[in-house]
Amino acid sequence: xxxxxxxxxxxxxxxxxxxxxxxxxxxxxxxxxxxxxxxxxxxxxxxxxxxxxxxxxxxxxxxxxxxxxxxxxxxxxxxxxxxxxxxxxxxxxxxxxxxxxxxxxxxxxxxxxxxxxxxxxxxxxxxxxxxxxxxxxxxxxxxxxxxxxxxxxxxxxxxxxxxxxxxxxxxxxxxxxxxxxxxxxxxxxxxxxxxxxxxxxxxxxxxxxxxxxxxxxxxxxxxxxxxxxxxxxxxxxxxxxxxxxxxxxxxxxxxxxxxxxxxxxxxxxxxxxxxxxxxxxxxxxxxxxxxxxxxxxxxxxxxxxxxxxxxxxxxxxxxxxxxxxxxxxxxxxxxxxxxxxxxxxxxxxxxxxxxxxxxxxxxxxxxxxxxxxxxxxxxxxxxxxxxxxxxxxxxxxxxxxxxxxxxxxxxxxxxxxxxxxxxxxxxxxxxxxxxxxxxxxxxxxxxxxxxxxxxxxxxxxxxxxxxxxxxxxxxxxxxxxxxxxxxxxxxxxxxxxxxxxxxxxxxxxxxxxxxxxxxxxxxxx
Amino acid sequence: xxxxxxxxxxxxxxxxxxxxxxxxxxxxxxxxxxxxxxxxxxxxxxxxxxxxxxxxxxxxxxxxxxxxxxxxxxxxxxxxxxxxxxxxxxxxxxxxxxxxxxxxxxxxxxxxxxxxxxxxxxxxxxxxxxxxxxxxxxxxxxxxxxxxxxxxxxxxxxxxxxxxxxxxxxxxxxxxxxxxxxxxxxxxxxxxxxxxxxxxxxxxxxxxxxxxxxxxxxxxxxxxxxxxxxxxxxxxxxxxxxxxxxxxxxxxxxxxxxxxxxxxxxxxxxxxxxxxxxxxxxxxxxxxxxxxxxxxxxxxxxxxxxxxxxxxxxxxxxxxxxxxxxxxxxxxxxxxxxxxxxxxxxxxxxxxxxxxxxxxxxxxxxxxxxxxxxxxxxxxxxxxxxxxxxxxxxxxxxxx
Numbered sequence: 001x002x003x004x005x006x007x008x009x010x011x012x013x014x015x016x017x018x019x020x021x022x023x024x025x026x027x028x029x030x031x032x033x034x035x036x037x038x039x040x041x042x043x044x045x046x047x048x049x050x051x052x053x054x055x056x057x058x059x060x061x062x063x064x065x066x067x068x069x070x071x072x073x074x075x076x077x078x079x080x081x082x083x084x085x086x087x088x089x090x091x092x093x094x095x096x097x098x099x100x101x102x103x104x105x106x107x108x109x110x111x112x113x114x115x116x117x118x119x120x121x122x123x124x125x126x127x128x129x130x131x132x133x134x135x136x137x138x139x140x141x142x143x144x145x146x147x148x149x150x151x152x153x154x155x156x157x158x159x160x161x162x163x164x165x166x167x168x169x170x171x172x173x174x175x176x177x178x179x180x181x182x183x184x185x186x187x188x189x190x191x192x193x194x195x196x197x198x199x200x201x202x203x204x205x206x207x208x209x210x211x212x213x214x215x216x217x218x219x220x221x222x223x224x225x226x227x228x229x230x231x232x233x234x235x236x237x238x239x240x241x242x243x244x245x246x247x248x249x250x251x252x253x254x255x256x257x258x259x260x261x262x263x264x265x266x267x268x269x270x271x272x273x274x275x276x277x278x279x280x281x282x283x284x285x286x287x288x289x290x291x292x293x294x295x296x297x298x299x300x301x302x303x304x305x306x307x308x309x310x311x312x313x314x315x316x317x318x319x320x321x322x323x324x325x326x327x328x329x330x331x332x333x334x335x336x337x338x339x340x341x342x343x344x345x346x347x348x349x350x351x352x353x354x355x356x357x358x359x360x361x362x363x364x365x366x367x368x369x370x371x372x373x374x375x376x377x378x379x380x381x382x383x384x385x386x387x388x389x390x391x392x393x394x395x396x397x398x399x400x401x402x403x404x405x406x407x408x409x410x411x412x413x414x415x416x417x418x419x420x421x422x423x424x425x426x427x428x429x430x431x432x433x434x435x436x437x438x439x440x441x442x443x444x445x446x447x448x449x450x451x452x453x454x455x456x457x458x459x460x461x462x463x464x465x466x467x468x469x470x471x472x473x474x475x476x477x478x479x480x481x482x483x484x485x486x487x488x489x490x491x492x493x494x495x496x497x498x499x500x501x502x503x504x505x506x507x508x509x510x511x512x513x514x515x516x517x518x519x520x521x522x523x524x525x
Numbered sequence: 526x527x528x529x530x531x532x533x534x535x536x537x538x539x540x541x542x543x544x545x546x547x548x549x550x551x552x553x554x555x556x557x558x559x560x561x562x563x564x565x566x567x568x569x570x571x572x573x574x575x576x577x578x579x580x581x582x583x584x585x586x587x588x589x590x591x592x593x594x595x596x597x598x599x600x601x602x603x604x605x606x607x608x609x610x611x612x613x614x615x616x617x618x619x620x621x622x623x624x625x626x627x628x629x630x631x632x633x634x635x636x637x638x639x640x641x642x643x644x645x646x647x648x649x650x651x652x653x654x655x656x657x658x659x660x661x662x663x664x665x666x667x668x669x670x671x672x673x674x675x676x677x678x679x680x681x682x683x684x685x686x687x688x689x690x691x692x693x694x695x696x697x698x699x700x701x702x703x704x705x706x707x708x709x710x711x712x713x714x715x716x717x718x719x720x721x722x723x724x725x726x727x728x729x730x731x732x733x734x735x736x737x738x739x740x741x742x743x744x745x746x747x748x749x750x751x752x753x754x755x756x757x758x759x760x761x762x763x764x765x766x767x768x769x770x771x772x773x774x775x776x777x778x779x780x781x782x783x784x785x786x787x788x789x790x791x792x793x794x795x796x797x798x799x800x801x802x803x804x805x806x807x808x809x810x811x812x813x814x815x816x817x818x819x820x821x822x823x824x825x826x827x828x829x830x831x832x833x834x835x836x837x838x839x840x841x842x843x844x845x846x847x848x849x850x851x852x853x854x855x856x857x858x859x860x861x862x863x864x865x866x867x868x869x870x871x872x873x874x875x876x877x878x879x880x881x882x883x884x885x886x887x888x889x890x891x892x893x894x895x896x897x898x899x900x901x902x903x904x905x906x907x908x909x910x911x912x913x914x915x916x917x918x919x920x921x922x923x924x925x
Binding site: 278307311312313314315316317318319320321324485492 | 607
């Protein structure tokens, strides 16, 4: 089981491919479990799509994800992230829907009372409480091993039963309501509940954020509940911003893993996973260096892991076919602006800048924005999730200046005209959309960057530039995520595991996939 | 070829390049569809045609066999990942009988792989497979093109077939060993000859461009006149292939890609094709599942049966004893073998009753002038093939 190599070859119990948050969580837990662990990160710094970097002279930004709200509190505690340097710039950040023609609608329960009609305000309280109950019922599912399909093993049956039991425990009324809505689209659900276009737009936004879906697409209630379940599992902290940006989280994860004994190497891209005797037994780096391992754990997306690093020849055709069919084309772009003053959103209280601002004026608007993407075009009036990280953490920009970070949808990966010419046009479109709400913004831009899904693919090495490593949808979650045969973190290749966002429970800076995977690796050897 | 330009609803079945001759020879107008073509089931009588296979020379139009050209630098590794046999061992100008499986190790189809050049292969198979073949090509530098319509194919089978081909002018054809490919010219037309077939007898398969088809047919008929050459249909061939113990898709097994009910798909180990599975050649689709099955032992197996009496056991259920209480399998193909003078069948039998020498009981239904009678017949599990004459392998073949 040793790899043939001419040079002296290092050997570890576990080699983790990719130093993003899931890779680092996995490595940290494996090291705590007494394994010798090596993390191989292709980039110059750890973090994957959760890193902080400069995008204009003196301005730094979380280049991928810009908010933390899904990582379970017990996981941060277990890895002692605060002891390893994680500090918070903000916790419990508010959300505000920016309203066309000026003004903002705070989405916190109490603030919302002021901006809504009596009927909407009442309905909002009921809706929020109910969705929280549903989310809490679904939350335990995220940290469990999904059952395998088509087996008669008791562990799998039990796992299925537990999912059913969590839902049954809601009581008859809630269970019926959950089963009624779970396959619905979020448009219909919100239409049932509210009148306010701004409220519906903002609530619907979270259902389609990062998804290949519009509010009228089937399954959008599921994506919304999934996000809420993740937040519920994460604990009470709510939307959070680490001091120093998301990169600081991964720095803390890296320190935590190192302290537990893991070795972390950056600038070490893996070329291939080595197979001998039908077992993964190491990796070869692009430099040609080979490293032996008892287990190889990949946080790269399933397509990269199976089709590029391992190779179809080591897998069965049906499995390769399923991997090839994973829908993993991203639709979210990331806009970074360096500003010489704080942006001013008309009619919105300046304190809202310390939270997230949503540009999603109505469900109709989101649906229109989505329509373009179906035909390979970007939205003419995109929807956005905006943060101004410098409002909470001035260290990210020169004194008195600011950074605006926005997720902009929809920007399809396979843009018909190509991103070469499309990038500048989409940037203009996004700025035009922003200016409707922050007049005069262009005048204070001193630097700008737009990451299209094509750029995200390039920079973060994610096929299709999809930050979830594959759409979160009915047919791509739980026991069919990423595909049957690899949904329990093990893969058809002995010794090879997955630990990235492509696995259950998916993307967002959550770390649960990394933790679940580590448990399986520890169990296997 | 002008016919194929007609709209499909005007000619739901295509005609092979030999159709004109077949139509002229057909005495009872017995045509059946096969893979989108109209083909002959019986020309005159099945018995006459069958005995020509075993005693003279026969022509059988196998143009509808689906053919794929597989080429490119990774054609060999591609095929090795596709099929269960070690294709690396297949030398140029040789043919190998192969099967390919899905992930669960269940048979999708069987067929022959021809190595036409260093990196140039041809797959001949009963069913269209382009979807599976292309999905199997993900990650391989290989081109796959269907060439069914570009190649006319004719099986020339029977003890005098070599002599007929020599008379026609194929000098040196007698040197071809079983599963070897030879290249000849017939007038201005190139002709590829492989010593392969579906009869279990001495025989060849001839591959040519469609334009050369009728000329070849006429030349063969002329050359074979004194050696009892005869065109045959699928029914006669079916008897010969059962005697030879060959499997027919959708009769002896259903492609795993087409089965709906669980437990209806078959592994090569269950079909008695374990000798085609090479676990030591590296990975191929279904390997992990087959390895597991091999460790556990197959739950059922396709076997040959020698059945008492002379009534073919068509579709018979099989039992442990003549009480008919415990069912242990069923017959997939059955005939009275005219050459062996035995009542034979291919059958799927549950463990442990598939051991050679085991006795099972077949429930045979007989229609006697519209009155059905049921008969329990003792049957013995026997070795396949039922008929394997030395002449099928002899090189050079004897002069007849």
